[in-house]
Amino acid sequence: xxxSIVYDNRFxxxxxxxxxxxxxxxxxxxxxxxxxxxxxxxxxxxxxVTSGSFFDLSLGVLPVSFYDVGxxxxxxxxxxxxxxxxxxxxxxxxxxxxxMKVRPKYCPLYxxxxxxxxxxxxxxxxxxGVFHYSHGYGWQISFIIYLVLESLWILLFYLLRHVDARxxxxx
Amino acid sequence: MQLFICVSFAWFVIIVFTLIPKRLSTLDFIxxxxxxxxxxxxxxxxxxxxFHTVTIPRTPIPSFATIITxxxxxxxxxxxxxxALQTSSGHKVRWFLVGGTWLFCMVFDWFLSALKVIIxxxxxLWHAISTCITYFVFILFAWVCTKLFKLFGEKTVRAG
Numbered sequence: 001x002x003x004s005i006v007y008d009n010r011f012x013x014x015x016x017x018x019x020x021x022x023x024x025x026x027x028x029x030x031x032x033x034x035x036x037x038x039x040x041x042x043x044x045x046x047x048x049v050t051s052g053s054f055f056d057l058s059l060g061v062l063p064v065s066f067y068d069v070g071x072x073x074x075x076x077x078x079x080x081x082x083x084x085x086x087x088x089x090x091x092x093x094x095x096x097x098x099x100m101k102v103r104p105k106y107c108p109l110y111x112x113x114x115x116x117x118x119x120x121x122x123x124x125x126x127x128x129g130v131f132h133y134s135h136g137y138g139w140q141i142s143f144i145i146y147l148v149l150e151s152l153w154i155l156l157f158y159l160l161r162h163v164d165a166r167x168x169x170x171x
Numbered sequence: 172m173q174l175f176i177c178v179s180f181a182w183f184v185i186i187v188f189t190l191i192p193k194r195l196s197t198l199d200f201i202x203x204x205x206x207x208x209x210x211x212x213x214x215x216x217x218x219x220x221x222f223h224t225v226t227i228p229r230t231p232i233p234s235f236a237t238i239i240t241x242x243x244x245x246x247x248x249x250x251x252x253x254x255a256l257q258t259s260s261g262h263k264v265r266w267f268l269v270g271g272t273w274l275f276c277m278v279f280d281w282f283l284s285a286l287k288v289i290i291x292x293x294x295x296l297w298h299a300i301s302t303c304i305t306y307f308v309f310i311l312f313a314w315v316c317t318k319l320f321k322l323f324g325e326k327t328v329r330a331g
Contacts, residue, residue: 004220039198039324043205050205057212058241061220062227063234074221080213163197 005073007132014070014129018082021121025088035098040164041091047156048090051149052083066137069130082130089118093150094157107154115146173286177236180279181243188247194257198324199317203253206316207246211309215241225298226290236288245309248276252310253317269310276306 008014029045036044056079060067070079093114102110122142125131195203218225227237255268280302283289291298 037324039202039320042320042323043198043201046202046205046209050208053209053212054242057216058238061216062238063229063231075213075216083209160198160201167196167198 005068005132006071007068007073008071008129012129014125015078017125017128017130018070018078018085022081022085022088025085025092029088029091032095035095037164040160043160044094045087045091047153048086048088048093049083051090052086055145056083064135066133066135066141068132068134071129073132089121090153093153097154097157107151111147111150111154114150115143118146118150119143173288174232174236174239176286177239177244177283177288181239181247184244184247184251188251191251191254193254195254195317199320200250200254202320203250203313203317204246207249207309207313208242210312211245211249212241214305214309224292224301226292228287228290233288236283236286240283240288244279245276248272248279249309249313252276253313256314257317273306273310276309277302280306 034041056067056069057075060069065073069082070076097110100110119139119142122131123139126133126139193200215225219227227233249272252269252272255265255272277299280289281299284291284298
């Protein structure tokens, strides 16, 4: 049985980071002109939340807790909000990719820039106390995860766009 | 052996999933998978880290077996159940399929406990009832989300 670690027990910068980040992200998603079908937009938003929950609650916890999110190592409501915060990130990732009409040969460059931006936000989260690393975990491992994950997202982007286009043609 | 059994079982579920006739579209399935992963990992984490009722040994083999189960086996079983709920065949067939998958999920959870992939900390009856309720809620929640997602798409078609 694991014991809970308390990092902080006040409503401070890390909670504000999550709330402001989430509100700004959702506002951006709502304000931006629509580029995809409703279903695709929803899925692009969900990809971030799902990837976040997979990494934060499975890989981040098992076999050892490589990092904790929020004030405590146990799961809190604010941790759930921080998962939702990943949604606008993934949506914007797909949105900008489609908006810029990135050609496949420039994909790796786009993924690199996006991974660096993600890393920047994660570092900011680390400094305000949203993330607490342990067991040697650090930004270098996150960087690899971003590169792999965002490459997978690009693959899914083409696949889903194809499926969506096909389903809108079919009666 | 635990990891081998869990991986083999996950692969068996993948085979069943690919072979059964499906009603939901690819996009519906992807949404269902995302929602299921989000909901199940949250609930399992709460059971493990917050309530300490069903914990996972922090050793590599049970941990990886748990990850495989969480990422492949359980979402696919729930997807099979929700897809069965969409079938146009009679009510009896539909409920038999969903009930069967629900029962399967519960027995699988007890099986994981027997394998020591997860550890129950209360009386077996308590876990039997909680597993029963948990999987029922998982399937119900996934079904509601799929319904909403499909409705979402239909609105786009009408609006377009």
